[in-house]
Amino acid sequence: MTHEGTAPSFHTMWRELEPIGRHSASGGYRRYAWSGADADCRAWFRAQAEARGLDYELDRNGNQWAWLGDPCAGDAVVTGSHLDSVPDGGAFDGPLGVVSSFAALDELRGRSARFTRPLAIVNFGDEEGARFGLACVGSRLAAGELTAEQARRLTDADGITLPQAMEAAGHDPDTIGADPERLARIGAFVELHVEQGRALDLSGDRVGIASAIWPHGRWRFDFRGEANHAGTTRLVDRRDPMLSYAETVLAARREAQLAGAVATFGKIAVEPNGVNAVPSLVRGWLDSRAADQSTLDTVVTGIETAAREYADAHGIRLDVVRESFTPVVEFEHTLRDEIVRILGKRDDTAASLKVPVLGTGAGHDAGILSGTIPTAMLFVRNPTGVSHSPAEYAAEDDCVAGVTALADVLEGLACS
Helix, strand or coil, X not given: CCCHXXXXXXXXXXXXXXXXXXXXXXXXXXXXXXXXXXXXXXXXXXXXXXXXXXXXXXXXXXXXXXXXXXXXXXXXXXXXXXXXXCCCECCCCCHHHHHHHHHHHHHHHHCCCCECCCEEEEECCCCCCCCXXXXXXXXXXXXXXXXXXXXXXXXXXXXXXXXXXXXXCCCCHHHCCCCXXXXXXXXXXXXXXXXXXXXXXXXXXXEEXXXXXXXXXXXXXXXXXXXXXXXXXXXXXXXXXXXXXXXHHHHHHHHHHHHCCEEEEEEEEEECCCCCEECCEEEEEEEEECCCHHHHHHHHHHHHHHXXXXXXXXXXXXXXXXXXXXXXXXXXXXXXXXXXXXXXXXXXXXXXXXXXXXXECCCCHHHHHCCCCXXXXXXXXXXXXXXXXXXXXXXXXXXXXXXXXXXXXXXXXXXX
16 A cells, blocks of 8 residues: 555654754764664654655665665666764754655656556665764775675774664664665665765856766874873974874865865874873874875875874874775766756757766765666755855755656666
């Protein structure tokens, strides 16, 4: 039995989801993996599935699925995104894709579309990596890019391991691991996402198609010096790792600017972290991305070389560890070209297509899955280009345009 007549609209879904995990002081979202806010988001997802008469499923890695049609039939078309956030993140990164997926299904039912392939909507867990320091944990586990052993070693800032957090949230951590049987059922995955940049705003387009994801990674820089009294230790006698770290931050900006890439030290930990103490350890995390692998290698190598020179000059020991890395992702050309054709049909010829194809520096679950199944992405215009911030925004008309574009794509891929 289906209940599409009682399914909430895009606007109703957005209003229901909007307050979950929102911090009253910052106005941003703190929807961290396996937290209370995450549980509320998961309950919301399940309620949306049930309101539409979809078969709800929770997989071995905690990813949520809502199925129309037989999940085991194979060649399924899947859409969706994630509901978790970065610290004090925006409302659109992830949730726009999930809400739009349910709304696109509603639109297809309104068109009386006839489905010839199974359709699923997915919420991938822990995409942002805000709690355990690794992005796309749910999709990485499913694709086998993160082993169960590696996942069990992940810990949050309070020393809680990923299995402990999962168990506390009511999920069995003993089940985590690669899920090739599930991924083998999927013929195509299409993820809609708010654009994290201003390319669409500058071109005047509401919706875009992704061409590729830049290679990107995270590196941890540990600067080890000597703790001492801030008031009694002469400057010349100090082994202050904060100086080397500060110079490295400036070097990162310089190297990225020279190469046309991006590099960011956005997280730092200090020991002993006292106002009146020279630090013994400054640990900084570098995020760097570039349009190609060679450029990224040049940038990171330049930053590390400069960091070691600064560390040596101040008597500091430096350790650099690459914590994660994702190579360049070229979205599957056949699927991408098919989406170009589908969205261009409204203009009769591909030559008059109004939907641009563009690259992105942001990582996504679609990028992780691209090595296993055909994947594609749609972007919705972000007028400010701001993301990972409470200022992240997409206009209502653009969101609706995104829903329509996603519905067109799903109809072209999954319906007769």
